[in-house]
Amino acid sequence: MSAGPSTVPSTVPTARPAPSTLAVRYVVVLAAPVAAVGLLLAVGALAASTEPGLPDPGAAVRVGIPLVQSVRDIAAMLTVGLLVVAAWCVGPTAGATRTRSQDGGRRDALEGPRQRLVDLALLAAATWSAAGAALIVLTYADAAGVSLTEPGLVGQALFFAQNFELGRYLFASSAIAALVALGCTVAGRQGAVGLLVLLALAGLWPMALTGHAAGTLNHDDAVNLQAFHLLGTSVWLGGLAAIALARPWLGSQLVTVVRRYSTLAGWSFLVVGVSGTLGAALRLQQVAGLWSGYGAVLLVKVTALGLVGTLGWWHRARLIDQMEAGRPGRFLRVVALDVAVLAVAAGAGVALSRTEPPAAPGAERPLSAAESLLGKDLPPALDAAGWFTRWDIDSLWLPVAVMMVVTYLVAVRRLARRGDHWSPLRTFTWVLGWSLLTWATSGAPGAYGEVLFSMHMVQHMTIAMAVPMFLVLSAPVTLAMRAIPRRRDGSDGGREWLLRLVHSLPAQLLGHPVVAAGLFVVSLVAFYYSSLFELSLQAHTAHQLMVVHFLASGYLFCNALIGIDPGPERPAFPFRALLLMVTFGFHAFFSVSLMSSNRVLAESWFSSLQRDWGASLLEDQNLGASIGWALGDYPLAVMAVALIALWVGSDRRERRRFDRHEDRSGDAELNAYNDYLARLSGRPGGVVGPPPDPTTTQPAATPPVPAREPDV
Incomplete structure (x- = not known):
């Protein structure tokens, strides 16, 4: 109100x-x-x-x-x-x-x-x-x-x-x-x-x-x-x-x-x-x-x-x-x-x-090694069906995902009630993104992520690459700007705080394409080739910080390349395509280097669980590196398609803008350029002066050069 x-x-x-x-x-x-x-x-x-x-x-x-x-x-x-x-x-x-201050801010x-x-x-x-x-x-x-x-x-x-x-x-x-x-x-x-x-x-x-x-x-x-x-x-x-x-x-x-x-x-x-x-x-x-x-x-x-x-x-x-x-x-x-x-x-x-709760049945028995480390019993061996049927609900990220989906759907419904259109495809990608996060944290990757390196890699790649991509394609900031009413009394509500966040200096700096790509790449290496990986397995707080970090860094990277929400200025499409290929190329190089390594990451943690089923630690790590490499392919394909679609859409908008301008001016720019080509062909030896200046006030005598197609 x-x-x-x-x-x-x-x-x-x-x-x-x-x-x-x-x-x-x-x-x-x-x-x-x-x-x-x-x-x-x-x-x-x-x-x-x-x-x-x-x-x-x-x-x-x-x-x-x-x-x-x-x-x-x-x-x-x-x-x-x-x-x-x-x-x-x-x-x-x-x-x-x-x-407003003297400097206009x-x-x-x-x-x-x-x-x-x-x-x-x-x-x-x-x-x-x-x-x-x-x-x-x-x-x-x-x-x-x-x-x-x-x-x-x-x-x-x-x-x-x-x-x-x-x-x-x-x-x-x-x-x-x-x-x-x-x-x-x-x-x-x-x-x-x-x-x-x-x-x-x-x-x-x-x-x-x-x-x-x-x-x-x-x-x-x-x-x-x-x-x-x-x-x-x-x-x-x-x-x-x-x-x-x-x-x-x-x-x-x-x-x-x-x-x-x-x-x-x-x-x-x-x-x-x-x-x-x-x-x-x-x-x-x-x-x-x-x-x-x-x-x-x-x-x-x-x-x-x-x-x-x-x-x-x-x-x-x-x-x-x-x-x-x-x-x-x-x-x-x-x-x-x-x-x-x-x-x-x-x-x-x-x-x-300060009061001791009543002991649960069977609490007198000694805890196993897995129970003392995981806080729960070791899950059974993972089979093909377990990828879809094994669930261990994450009580933090499941409520967050449900809240985000419901909030988005309420905003879409608010637009629909006042007659505004919102793309069903964007709604689908939002639901898909949070569904993937729910599966990564509460499904098989969440249940086995602390037990198998391969499943941890599935969880990581889903959170860092797939989920942010689909969330960015949903344009949540644009939807919020259209659905949340503006406050008129100078106080700050959801719209005002979201705008503050988007236009804040940290968001502008971290959201710059080069910085976002560097953060995405460097954090990947720093996490796995330091003690941070094992710390995320040992400590609940470190694990949640890992999820937040890779979700945020992935979102910043994807938003810089394929986002349409307000934010830092995005570079030209050829540079975006180059940045996309370089980043995913580095990700593939990281996976290959991990596959060729003989050092088991977080070996003390995985060996302490005393897992008596599945592949050995090194074999499971090699499998995880292979899965990480493979899971980078479909986000790359989706982002490439999205980038091409944005590129084509931008070119079409530029063409329509140019056509509208020519309709208003009676094709003046096109006629002037044709006149210039005619004069060019009539000079002896083809020696001519420089092309006419497009800013001149006499387009008939010195026609401007029409807008050219973007360089691919």
């Missing part, structure tokens, strides 16, 4: 905050820690350990961990929510809308409520970082069984943060929060807020790795679901608290901001509900687990989230109507209640991370 121009004054009111705003402040600070400690006391999880050989760190550590972790989690959610509201929901103050200054939200995000991010640092010390004390008065505790905690996986994750979250706080101090434009949103969201990933999801056997799926859960909760709780805290500064924007946030809150509720349900099923695995202490805390969290979601759906239309009628009091009281219940749910999440 579009809103009119904002009339909020640029100065911040000095009136005393409303009681509801003060209530939100106290609730945000106190509700989650109190709920976490209270629930842990209720289930007996704060009692001293009585296991022999496990020293007790003391009550200060046992109670301090849930308290500090609750503060860290709430601060992280507030940071994300404040920045999201500033970037997506709030418009500029009057007179600050898209001013567009400038979106942070003023008024946007600046106040960023200032609050600075405080929240600093709290997030400080609480994360304190959590490192407490976690080490708990793991080592030492008290907080232990001499040299801080130095030992620093060693823990540098050399142990859990410590590195905690340190990464705290460090990212510190970077967000630093960015908030120097941010002066709206574009910087978008970067801070991405950085804050990245800080949630280490929290997912250290949450109550990380200790399960199906580690990767649990972490993915926990990441989605944190994302949805942060936008939901943090955004709601951000609106309540910023209410004194929003003025007439309040209704518009609430409407935009309510859309985000609805999607966040869906993400939280689905991810929470699947995550709970993954950890409990049987209904009887609901009667354990873990199940009791889980029921408290589910009840709190369900209550807030129901209230939000029930009151949304009524409360917004009351606000439009000039009666915001009830809305603010409901917001304070919702924030309180959501904070209790966040505290329950902290309590879950």
Whole structure:
């Protein structure tokens, strides 16, 4: 829903905050820690350990961990929510809308409520970082069984943060929060807020790795679901608290901001509900687990989230109507209640991370080598049917693919409803591209990619070459520009942020054809002939970064050659064809060099799996190199056809343009050139002067040279 121009004054009111705003402040600070400690006391999880050989760190550590972790989690959610509201929901103050600097560049200054939200995000991010640092010390004390008065505790905690996986994750979250706080101090434009949103969201990933999801056997799926859960909760709780805290500064924007946030809150509720349900099923695995202490805390969290979601759906239309009628009091009281219940749910999440889930059937048996490395059992031998029937759902990329396909189809339907045409072939290539990504991550390549080098190569080539090609051919940016409405109040929605991304300096630089081709080629060699390949097999985070990197680099390369979306200026078609042939030629050379190598890549990883079926490691690697070479052929063919089609289409458009020009001028250019040829043939010896200048004002005497065909 579009809103009119904002009339909020640029100065911040000095009136005393409303009681509801003060209530939100106290609730945000106190509700989650109190709920976490209270629930842990209720289930007996704060009692001293009585296991022999496990020293007790003391009550200060046992109670301090849930308290500090609750503060860290709430601060992280507030940071994300404040920045999201500033970037997506709030418009500029009057007179600050898209001013222009002296050099003509567009400038979106942070003023008024946007600046106040960023200032609050600075405080929240600093709290997030400080609480994360304190959590490192407490976690080490708990793991080592030492008290907080232990001499040299801080130095030992620093060693823990540098050399142990859990410590590195905690340190990464705290460090990212510190970077967000630093960015908030120097941010002066709206574009910087978008970067801070991405950085804050990245800080949630280490929290997912250290949450109550990380200790399960199906580690990767649990972490993915926990990441989605944190994302949805942060936008939901943090955004709601951000609106309540910023209410004194929003003025007439309040209704518009609430409407935009309510859309985000609805999607966040869906993400939280689905991810929470699947995550709970993954950890409990049987209904009887609901009667354990873990199940009791889980029921408290589910009840709190369900209550807030129901209230939000029930009151949304009524409360917004009351606000439009000039009666915001009830809305603010409901917001304070919702924030309180959501904070209790966040505290329950902290309590879950400190409560041992009930053991699954058969958990007492020792894990096999494959289970300890993969987080799941070794798959059976791969046969021809297994290429199509073997599935291992990737809980990260499957939801992303579904969301992308649904969003594209909704945009196409929006165009169709207003009578605009969109090519069905482009829609088909979009669905095909994300279907291939789903198969590469959840089908046979995903199931066997960590076990067989050959299947890893299938996965890699599909993600890096086939998927980006089909996505580029779908022209998603062009569709978005036509389907997403432009905001009229100076705020930034999906269209505005997409344009910022497309025209940003990094996108222009990385999207340059030469840079994109070089990135595509160099990253291929650097990945496989360094420790990065084995790291992507060992670490879940490294694997996901690999997927993101090769998907993005492949998209940039394909977009530079065959894309029609807005972006960096594309070179002439002959240069594009040359770049295409050189790049794929290098890819073939890489495959041949890998086939001729006798060194097994990531040998320690593959041999540790103790696979007792299939080809040997070297034979499987040679097969993978052959498959990689073969899989480069059909993307090359499709891209070549697309490039030729674009070339022919461009030539046809140029011909039509020239024909229209000649129709308007009565074939003046063609007649002038014919006259020039006639005079040329009549001179003795064929010696003539230079061709006539096409810019002359007398085309009959000095005819211009007509537009020539492009050089092939």
